[in-house]
Amino acid sequence: MTVLSITKSEDVPLAPIDGKPTLVYWNSAGWSNPIRLALTVANVDFVDARIEAGDPSDSASFKKAWMDAKHVLGSTGILEFPNLPYYMEGDSVKLVQSEAIVRHVARKYNLYPTSMPEHRFMMLSEEIKDYDGYFILQSYVGGPDVISQFIKEGVPNKLAIWGKIAHDGNALIDGPDGKINILDIKLYCFLRKVKFAQEELNIKPCAQEGWVDAYMKLVEDVPEVKAYLDSDYLHRPLNNPHAKFASK
The missing domain is CATH 1.20.1050.130 (Glutathione S-transferase Yfyf (Class Pi); Chain A, domain 2)
Incomplete structure (x- = not known):
């Protein structure tokens, strides 16, 4: 790259x-x-x-x-x-x-999930896009208070559902024998934003995200991901300089 x-x-x-x-x-x-x-x-x-x-x-x-x-x-x-x-x-x-x-x-590049039909994959992919889109939009027009409300009130129920999809953090989405797929990648990138917001806004992790750290580690242990995180991965800023949140 x-x-x-x-x-x-x-x-x-x-x-x-x-x-x-x-x-x-x-x-x-x-x-x-x-x-x-x-x-x-x-x-x-x-x-x-x-x-x-x-x-x-x-x-x-x-x-x-x-x-x-x-x-x-x-x-x-x-x-x-x-x-x-x-x-x-x-x-x-x-x-x-x-x-x-x-x-x-x-x-x-064969990153579609193999454990589900395409219609379910498309639905789940759009779900993550909606969460990410709201986070990005409110970073510009809402600011820290709106992001905080989203993390505290909007995210927990979603994480409870995704915990089941991600096997409670015991495996990637395609299961114990599966490889990382695009849903893992999209979910991981969104979870990084959740973690960032919690740290920046002093928000305690919710009960529904007990699986998140273990799941994120599974993604980060993929050799290509690990090497990228240590080199050219863009950790921050999340947004452009005129954003009200996460612009640095």
Whole structure:
């Protein structure tokens, strides 16, 4: 994997860099950490292009690198719906929308779960996306108080259900003999955000998350995950500099 820090619009990729699959997003965890981790678990040699948003107090330059590049990507037809994240692979794969990207990666690199039918996988994948989406949205528009309420009141019941899906932390989602799959990756990335919020906002773990630490350790013990966490995994910031929560 190659990590690029991008500060100028002319450096925003318009095509796969050096012929490698190329993921482009902000220099934050946001919507892209599950994609980054999935590609890493699959041992894909990819380019992780991270755009610096800049100083939100400077309205003339804030997000300018992306906004200028977005116009080029759209006006030239390189992307039908230019947005972040986007993913380019070969001559034909040009994707936006985080869920579309993560499912493409999972399908191509055999990261779909094997212990359930596809319709159940799709439902569970969308569930995690909803939790993550709410966390991201409220980090920008709600702030610490809303995030705190979500962690205290919204998350516990969800964790109780996911504990059953994750075998009470005794195995990954595909069971004792299964390999890590895309649901493990998405769930793990969301659980990291829950842990981050608990620490930042002094929230005690709830009773329903007794399985979480053991489960997260199972994910972290996967060799590719362990190596990534120790190297290029983007632990923080979770969000861009103008967010009301987790912007640093």
